[in-house]
Amino acid sequence: MSNLFNRERRRFEAFIRQHRPSLLGLARRLCARSSLEPEDLVQETFERAMPEFEHLKDRADSAAAAWLCTTMTNRFLDYCRRQRTESRGMPHLALVQDLAVSPEETQENWALVSTDAFQKAIERLKPHLRDAYRLHAEGKRYNAIAEHFNVPVGTVGSWLTLARRDLKELLLPQVAVAREQGATSS
Amino acid sequence: MTTPCTNLHLFVDGELSAPDAEVFRQHLGRCPECEAGLRDLLQLELLASRALGGASVAEPLPAKVTPLRPWMQRVSRTVVPVALAAGLAAVGVFRLQAQPEAPTDVWLAGADVRTLEARLSHPMADRFLPYEPMRGTSGAANPLPLRPLAELEEQQDFRGIAAAYALRGDWQQAESFLARAPASADRDNDRAVVALSGQRWEEALNLLGGALRQEPRHAQALWNRGLALRGLGLLKQAEASFRDVASLPGQAAGWKVAAEKRADEMRALRDAEAARWQRLVRETWTQLTEKTADAAYLVRQQPAVTRAALYEAVRTATSADAVASLLPLAAALDQLGEGTVLQDYVRDAASRDFKVRAPLAEDYARLVKGALVPGLLERLRVSQETDLYVGALLHTGEAARDAESLKALQRYAHGSRDPWLNLLAERERARSEEASGRAANAEHLLLATLRTCGAYNTLFPCAEIN
Incomplete structure (x- = not known):
């Protein structure tokens, strides 16, 4: 069992190492001069990836990257909506959605571009x-x-x-x- | 004048001033075109950074990657997600250093009621909240966040992880993590909580005994001990344990009040059960002496009460015929168990000299109704009517106070070979130990007696052992 544990852990670590730098670069631009931390955005994105990793790990790099990008964009848009609502003093529950995406829901055009x-x-x-x-x-x-x-x-x-x-x-x-x-x- | 939409590229490139960027972020939330444009743009930018290896996104990976020990000893449905969480924690370790404390929702910080009756040792899992038993829902309503779990594993806070699982009713996981925690009173307490969840009262009690030997004033262990004792039917001891919790200084007022309330409940329950038992026995005894009883019905429906009533009917009968008339009932009750102890008893009593026995039996009847004729115990002690003397000892509780009386009771019970009388003798011995300040011995004896009683299935009223 510890072998399975270690193997999965190493695969996920490798997955994070491969995709994190480019995601973080984007996140820094999106979060510039805002209260949102780019590292948080990226970390949340990988948290969303955990339950989907079973599917993501066997897909092409381009597809996995597109999925991560869609997920991070969703998280970011979610943040923007929440901020807008809060700044207007409205209850935000209806607007804040948990926008985790399934591998099938990613922007599939981009997923095919190598x-x-x-x-x-x-x-x-x-x-x-x-x-x-x-x-x-x-x-x-x-x-x-x-x-x-x-x-x-x-x-x-x-x-x-x-x-x-x-x-x-x-x-x-x-x-x-x-x-x-x-x-x-x- | 530019519309916000024209700023999409500038925004993505980080070229807007802080106020303009803020305006654009707000605009994004309500503009589907910009949202679609942003999605495309980010996909392209990500692709570019992957294809061209942009310096802007170069990020030295954290040099310090904490190795995680292999954990999870057996196959488990959580091993993969937890492994991933561990992977995320390892790679994102610099984030964890910035935020070392685990989010409190690991231990359901947002809850406004407690669904777990037992108390866990982890302080975050032991906040006082009103207790409300689960109503058909499971812990799935509060899924366990995996990242904090991995963080707790990093910190080797196995009790914390176990507590998180326990609060969600995942006892198997809780148990496996507790097995990895270092030995302590806290760990024994939490293992007892797992045992309580499976109604393994004695196992819980043993664990709690160990915890309390290490820390006699362990609030959670004392509380849980109350629950275990209640589960075993030892309401008096349970009450004492809750009173101990209430008397501990420096704890949340809510826990103190709750412990007092529990103790009062234990006492009320014990009084109510005792009163109910006495009422039932007295009613049945009356039916037997007035010959209005439907013996077959009684034996079938309430054998334990009927047995107790039979003893009283024999003891209070004032003629050999009256005693002998109880023989069929004794035979029917004997049939439920094994042997002929009740029939033997009835035959022996019927053979007594009723010129001597009848007056004593009449005074004994008054005792059954609640009135002790002065000097009765001594008259019975020196008489040959030992069964009446033993009955009086049980009614008055004298055997627990006086060593000679206790010996007499034990001798009679042993000679009768009647298992129920032997159980009662053991109970009186336990009470005697308690009266002498040897509470631990008393509890030990009561538990052993209860175990024996339980072995007779429903034949005896084991609640009476308490």
Whole structure:
């Protein structure tokens, strides 16, 4: 029994180690200048993952990451709703929902996108959009990117918005292909 | 002028000022478009960070990962979730250091009533609340949060974990964690609580005895001892144990009042049971002496009361014929058990010299009705009517006060080979021990006597042993 215990524990630890850094990076941005602690948001997300781990552990990394992202987003939106309600002095019980999601309820389009597909897609962006987005993904703030390209800060915001729009357009059609392939192979 | 929706990307990128970010968070809660946009955006950002390994999200993993010992000795339905919780606790250990104390809902801090009658030793699980027995619900209504469980395991607070399970009625888990806790009066107390849950009164009593030897003023152990003794039918001892709890200094006023109330209940219950028993015996005795009894019905419906009434009917009969008329009833009662002790007794009594016995029997009848004729005990002692003397000793409680009387009772009971009389003699011996200040001996004797009584099934009124 202790073997099962240790094996499950190690698998879950590995799962957390794999996904925690990227989730925490997102959480820090969402929680910036708020009373919500990014670590709490991430910790809660992994707590939600525990009862689903039986399903999550055997799924592709992209699917597990998408599930975690959906769950964390739900937790965050839950927090936003609660805060809004409290600031208006309304009872919040009806609005606060426990938004744990089942693996099937995750945003399934994103669950099918692999990191390889992403790397191919970013190479197809216009050079300035690709480079700006790479710098952003490395953690550079808008003003640092603006300085790098010697453009106004507002321009960086526009470039990133365009880069994201293009990435989405490049990636999500692949989902349809991936799904068709899944359908024919099954 | 920008609408909040145009700020979605700036918000996700952490580029809004604090007030603007706050406005946007509030906006998010009521804007389905922004919510959908946020979901997409975050999925993309997460994918980017995974694909490009963004520096912004690089997080040195905690160097200190506390190794967890293998636990859970046997197959259990909770092993996997608890393992995961342990994994989460290990990886997220720096969070745990920031918040070392477990959330109090582990021990149902939000509850406004207590559904567990027994008292656990863990202070968080022993807050005073009004007791309300469970009404068909289970602990599932309060699922155990797993993260704090793993934290408690880290701190080796096995009693805390066991208490959390116990409060939810998961006795098997509680027991397995208590087995891992270091030996202490507290642990014995909690193991006794588990035993109480299964109505294993004697086991609980033994454990509590051990706890109280270590800590004679252990409030929870004294309380639980009251419950165990009550379960065994030893109401007088149960009352004493609750009184001990009430007299302890420095405890919550609620517990003190509750203990007093319990003690009063034990006394009231004991008085009520004794009164009921006496009334039933007297009524049946009256029917037997007035020849209005339906013997077959009595033997079938209330053999214990009828047996007690038969002794009284024989003792109070003033003629050999009157005694002999009780022979069929004695035979019917003998049939329920084994042997012929009651028939032997009736035959022996019928053979007495009623010129001597009748006046004594009349005075004995007055005693049964509650009036002790002065000098009766001494007259009976020096008479040959030993059964009347023994009856009088039992009525007056003299055997518990006087060693010679007790010996006489024991001799007669032994000679009669009547198991019920022997049980009563043992009871009087226990009372005598108690009167001499040897309460532990008394309890030991009573328990042994009760065990013997219980072995006779419903033949004897074991409540009378108390």
